[in-house]
Amino acid sequence: MSGPKRTLVTNDDGVDAPGLRVLAGVARDLGLEVVVAAPAVQFSGSSASIVAGLEDRDRIALDRRRLEGLDDVLTYAVGAAPGLISLIAAYGAFGDPPDVVLSGVNHGANVGRAILHSGTVGAALTAGINGARGLAVSLDVGLAAEFGLERPDHEPHWATAADLAGRMLPFLLDQRPGTVLNLNVPDRDPGDVAALRTAPLAEFGIVQTTMTEHADDHIRLTVTDMSDPPAPGTDAALLADGHAVVTAVRSVTEADSPALAELVDGLTAARE
Structure with a gap:
């Protein structure tokens, strides 16, 4: 890594999320050329959506912000999903296109094939198809904490x-x-985290959504832990083991x- 690299830091938890600020600070301290552009409101579960709250039909709202401890980092609250933020960054919306997009630190794990639905991962994947590198970063705070039930005295280990x-x-x-x-x-504290491992995606994530109520005028969904443990050696299993x-x-x-291909060949032959 030689010389400053253009770095976009975004997330799906919103511009005021503490994980975003900590990740941006680490990138800045490494000497990267950092700009922060994150959703003005939470966009969790938005995948690589290019949804925006448009103003005057075709304008995406940008609001300059200042993040604590990052006075020297250009920061925007954007009226858009993280996938769209990553896309417009590639178009030069926040200066030169980024060399790398950092997305996170997300409040909750993103593992298994369920990452298809993750706004955190969606921003990184959007970076990848637009000529940058992407890194999605997530902290496994547990299901209860993800839904606002964490202990009031517990500060997640963002760092x-x-x-x-x-x-x-x-x-x-x-x-x-x-x-x-x-x-x-x-x-966990760094010393309590087991060794970094690489692993294939689990078949599912670590939570499941079930329909618990179906009425004429509404449907109620409930998110619970997966009933079956993830397959050994997968990302979900290793994370559960503390890695x-x-x-x-x-x-x-x-x-x-x-x-x-055979179907297409057959249909083509039938037309001749």
Whole structure:
């Protein structure tokens, strides 16, 4: 990693989230050229959505902010989902396009194939398909804490996740553009976190959504822990065992389907 690298720091928890501030501070202290642009309101679960609260039909609201301890970092609250923020950053909305997009630190884990729905991961994947590198960073605060039931005297270990992300940045910046990593870290002091591991995605995430009420005028959903443990060796299993875990991921790509090719050949032949 030689010389300043343009770095966008975003999230899906919103511009006032503490994890965002800590991650931006780590990037700044590494000598990266940092700009923060994050949703003005929470956009959790937005995936790579390009939804925005448009003003005058086609204007995205930008509001200059100042984050505690980051007076020297240009910061915007944006009326848009993190995926759209990552996209417009690639267009030069916040200066030169970023070399890397850091997304997080998210309040809650993002593991398994359920990362499809994550706004945190969605911003990193959007960076990857637009010529940057991406790193999604999440802190496993537990299901109760994710939904506002954490102990009032407990401060999540944001720095544990952000510092580990910082240690991975030189590696990431040496990789080719389009590289995207998904990092999950236990909510513990650094010395209590088991060794960093790489792992495949679990089949599901660590929570499940079930329909608990279905009436004529509404549906009620409930989020609970998964009833079955994740498969051993997967990202969800290793995180549950206290490991920090990182997985290289990529955006939507085509699948090989010989059967589909045969169908197309048959339909084409039928027209001749």
